[in-house]
Amino acid sequence: MVAVQKIQPKEKCVLTDRGTLHYDYLVIATGSVNNFYGMQDVAENGVGLKSIHEALAIRSMILQHLETAVDVSLSEEKEANTTVVIVGAGLPV
Numbered sequence: 001m002v003a004v005q006k007i008q009p010k011e012k013c014v015l016t017d018r019g020t021l022h023y024d025y026l027v028i029a030t031g032s033v034n035n036f037y038g039m040q041d042v043a044e045n046g047v048g049l050k051s052i053h054e055a056l057a058i059r060s061m062i063l064q065h066l067e068t069a070v071d072v073s074l075s076e077e078k079e080a081n082t083t084v085v086i087v088g089a090g091l092p093v
Helices: 040-045 053-072 075-082
Strands: 004-008 013-016 019-022
Touching: 053 075
Parallel strands: none
Antiparallel strands: 004 013, 013 019
8 A cells, every 4th residue: 555645647657655656557446335327237246346355256256267168168158258347437327
């Protein structure tokens, strides 16, 4: 964890209390709770990404599906286990 002191978009860097971080793309996500904007299927089947626990859960799920894809013979099953859908960053309604 660091404290951001200044963002320098032209130089593509963020100045922090622990040094300078350089980036290619900077995403500033200020939300603190998952909001599925009424998309019930996403709320029921998706995983939010607001904590390290959720990030690890997503990583684990992806790895499990990739391991399953190695063992199946049907191309439909392979495709189903190697397809990842990312939903998010939508505008508030």
